[in-house]
Amino acid sequence: MKLDVLGHEAYAYTGGKTFDAGLPCIVFVHGALHDHSPWTLLARWFAHHGHSVLAVDLPGHSRSAGAPLADVQRTADWLLALLDAAGVQQAALVGHSMGSLIALEAAARAPQRASRLVMIGTAYPMKVSEALLNTARETPLKAIDMVNAFSISSISAKPSFPGPGMWLHGSNRTLMRRTQALAAQRLGINLFAHDFAVCDAYAGGLQAAAAVRCPVNFILGERDQMTTPKTTREIAAALKARVVTLPAGHSLMAEAPDGVLQALRDALTG
Amino acid sequence: MAGSSDPGFDTLALHAGAAPDPATGARALPIYLSTSFVFENSEHAASLFNMERSGHVYSRLSNPTTAVLEERVAALEGGSGAIATASGQAALHLAICTIAGAGSHIVASAALYGGSHNLLAYTLARFGITTTFVKPGDIDGWRAAIRPETRLLFGETLGNPGLDVLDIPTVSAIAHDAGLPLLVDSTFTTPWLMKPFEHGADLVFHSATKFLSGHGTVIGGVLVDSGGFDWDAAHEKHGRFSELSQPYDGFHGMVFSEESSVGAFLLRARREGLRDFGACMSPHTAWLILQGIETLPLRMARHVENTRRIVAFLAAHAMVARVGYPELEGHPSHALAKRLLPRGCGSVFSFDLKGSRRQGQAFIEALKIFSHLANVGDCRSLVIHPASTTHSRMDDAALASAGIAPGMIRLSIGLEDADDLIDDLKRALKSAEKAA
Numbered sequence: 001m002k003l004d005v006l007g008h009e010a011y012a013y014t015g016g017k018t019f020d021a022g023l024p025c026i027v028f029v030h031g032a033l034h035d036h037s038p039w040t041l042l043a044r045w046f047a048h049h050g051h052s053v054l055a056v057d058l059p060g061h062s063r064s065a066g067a068p069l070a071d072v073q074r075t076a077d078w079l080l081a082l083l084d085a086a087g088v089q090q091a092a093l094v095g096h097s098m099g100s101l102i103a104l105e106a107a108a109r110a111p112q113r114a115s116r117l118v119m120i121g122t123a124y125p126m127k128v129s130e131a132l133l134n135t136a137r138e139t140p141l142k143a144i145d146m147v148n149a150f151s152i153s154s155i156s157a158k159p160s161f162p163g164p165g166m167w168l169h170g171s172n173r174t175l176m177r178r179t180q181a182l183a184a185q186r187l188g189i190n191l192f193a194h195d196f197a198v199c200d201a202y203a204g205g206l207q208a209a210a211a212v213r214c215p216v217n218f219i220l221g222e223r224d225q226m227t228t229p230k231t232t233r234e235i236a237a238a239l240k241a242r243v244v245t246l247p248a249g250h251s252l253m254a255e256a257p258d259g260v261l262q263a264l265r266d267a268l269t270g
Numbered sequence: 271m272a273g274s275s276d277p278g279f280d281t282l283a284l285h286a287g288a289a290p291d292p293a294t295g296a297r298a299l300p301i302y303l304s305t306s307f308v309f310e311n312s313e314h315a316a317s318l319f320n321m322e323r324s325g326h327v328y329s330r331l332s333n334p335t336t337a338v339l340e341e342r343v344a345a346l347e348g349g350s351g352a353i354a355t356a357s358g359q360a361a362l363h364l365a366i367c368t369i370a371g372a373g374s375h376i377v378a379s380a381a382l383y384g385g386s387h388n389l390l391a392y393t394l395a396r397f398g399i400t401t402t403f404v405k406p407g408d409i410d411g412w413r414a415a416i417r418p419e420t421r422l423l424f425g426e427t428l429g430n431p432g433l434d435v436l437d438i439p440t441v442s443a444i445a446h447d448a449g450l451p452l453l454v455d456s457t458f459t460t461p462w463l464m465k466p467f468e469h470g471a472d473l474v475f476h477s478a479t480k481f482l483s484g485h486g487t488v489i490g491g492v493l494v495d496s497g498g499f500d501w502d503a504a505h506e507k508h509g510r511f512s513e514l515s516q517p518y519d520g521f522h523g524m525v526f527s528e529e530s531s532v533g534a535f536l537l538r539a540r541r542e543g544l545r546d547f548g549a550c551m552s553p554h555t556a557w558l559i560l561q562g563i564e565t566l567p568l569r570m571a572r573h574v575e576n577t578r579r580i581v582a583f584l585a586a587h588a589m590v591a592r593v594g595y596p597e598l599e600g601h602p603s604h605a606l607a608k609r610l611l612p613r614g615c616g617s618v619f620s621f622d623l624k625g626s627r628r629q630g631q632a633f634i635e636a637l638k639i640f641s642h643l644a645n646v647g648d649c650r651s652l653v654i655h656p657a658s659t660t661h662s663r664m665d666d667a668a669l670a671s672a673g674i675a676p677g678m679i680r681l682s683i684g685l686e687d688a689d690d691l692i693d694d695l696k697r698a699l700k701s702a703e704k705a706a
Binding site for chain 2: 013016035037040044045062063146148149154155158160162163164165166167169170174175177178179257258261
């Protein structure tokens with residue numbers, strides 16, 4: 001569905017059902033250079049099991065208009081404004097990678113509006129190497145290939161996502177290239193470099209953790225090379241998070257869709 | 271296998287999509303010869319049917335063995351995913367019918383495999399899908415043939431029978447300017463010789479019966495999507511492809527482009543085309559094709575090496591009027607071949623024997639290693655004389671208008687010792703000479 005958020009059109013996938021603000025709401029927030037589509041299986045499941053869902057495209061990403069926001073804090077404000085636009089008072093916030101930082105910051109800025117916080121494929125600080133930042137600035141397509149290879153831990157993840165016959169390395173690379181190309185075409189920006197700089201610059205994680213009031217869950221990939229599980233210890237402790245580790249890399253929703261679903265069911269309904 | 275870059279082609283040919291079987295530890299891929307797959311419980315069943323989970327339900331829609339083939343071909347092509355079909359023809363039909371219907375129009379190369387030409391010129395026309403054929407090198411012709419109701423452009427990487435190289439960068443640019451995808455039949459080249467997506471194509475299909483399988487044992491096809499075509503933008507600008515960007519009543523009102531930004535085409539093709547037309551691949555067939563793909567890089571290198579030796583032999587022979595191989599300087603597609611097919615132009619080509627139709631028959635009958643049959647892309651060398659077989663009902667004038675000389679011979683060069691193949695051809699050419 002389309003919403004007006006801070007003067008720009010924003011898109012949110014609603015799981016194949018008409019959005020009902022009266023149901024318990026789950027908001028899914030994607031990572032760098034992605035859009036709502038890595039969430040669709042999970043979003044459909046929860047939408048058909050008693051929840052309303054909003055799997056958003058962040059500003060400047062795929063179907064949402066406007067420029068990408070400058071940092072995690074401003075994007076968290078946008079997310080809270082999106083809840084206002086959708087008529088949602090309180091929601092479970094679920095984020096992947098960059099999106100997990102946005103969800104964390106939103107849960108800290110408006111603790112009363114976050115019923116649960118789930119951070120998937122996360123790390124704090126989410127530092128990006130200078131070499132990768134430079135590659136992202138200068139040769140973004142090469143950087144996309146590097147990140148794609150680092151993100152997926154297997155060449156045989158089954159049953160594949162969103163269905164059999166999909167080649168995860170190819171579909172993830174194409175999604176990143178597409179999101180990058182759309183932003184370049186509409187906004188004239190290097191979205192890859194922007195998103196990775198946003199992750200790298202975020203320094204408010206521990207401060208935000210102190211403000212979060214809801215139960216927190218982490219879902220991590222044991223083979224994750226982008227946000228390695230060991231880089232979550234301090235923030236997990238600060239948030240008193242329950243940690244679930246799955247046999248996957250950084251692209252958890254694609255590599256282990258059933259495992260993430262079970263972990264989310266435990267986190268959101270347990 | 272995660273690292274700083276994706277595995278190389280040869281590694282993907284062996285491993286993409288497969289791992290030791292988690293249930294048994296079997297290292298080689300098991301053949302899951304099962305029509306259907308047990309649900310864990312009612313909720314699991316419902317969520318599979320409603321696309322809330324990924325998994326296998328019924329082997330017409332997907333199968334664990336067939337899915338490995340689909341992932342592997344997608345990996346080799348650099349695509350987002352693939353669907354295996356009962357034949358190459360079924361793959362072409364599935365590609366077209368996913369985005370076209372009655373009233374739709376196709377612009378296609380005139381240099382097509384006969385079966386594809388029949389489908390477009392006669393069979394689909396009965397169902398209201400019409401085609402305009404253009405010479406593959408007529409760039410203005412491609413552009414001029416596009417109409418508001420056009421849904422795709424279509425050609426072969428190496429056209430039949432003259433091996434015209436499709437100028438994929440130029441034709442895809444024309445397609446994209448008009449908000450249309452380019453579909454390419456890549457059977458003759460395989461991804462080892464060319465990856466059409468790298469040159470701008472949007473959809474690729476193979477008759478996997480040929481080089482992908484390589485052993486002449488099974489019939490199959492694979493349809494691959496790059497995932498890069500923006501169906502929503504084309505719908506917004508031109509009103510096309512509502513099949514992908516608007517709710518589909520036949521599957522829970524699903525809007526496929528919302529479900530997957532890069533997999534919309536394949537989702538609809540599987541959930542409508544495979545489901546309803548049913549031209550699926552048997553898992554046994556998929557397994558045999560995978561056996562072939564494991565050695566694709568080795569076989570294609572040898573196919574091309576043998577072909578180059580035989581092309582050189584024939585081009586210098588007194589009984590040969592013409593050899594149609596794009597690596598030869600006189601071929602109309604020579605410059606394009608150098609640019610798009612630097613590894614070689616495959617191993618299927620034709621040459622014109624000097625003399626009559628009867629001499630052509632004498633040549634065929636004298637061959638001992640080459641098998642006279644209607645197929646290409648086998649590990650064994652194959653031959654056919656169109657004037658006395660596939661085009662035998664045509665008189666010489668009709669043959670000429672189809673670009674087929676009475677003495678034209680089509681060869682598919684296999685993996686035998688090149689010296690033995692050359693000896694076989696020498697003997698047959700001598701017989702043809704004597705039959706004058």
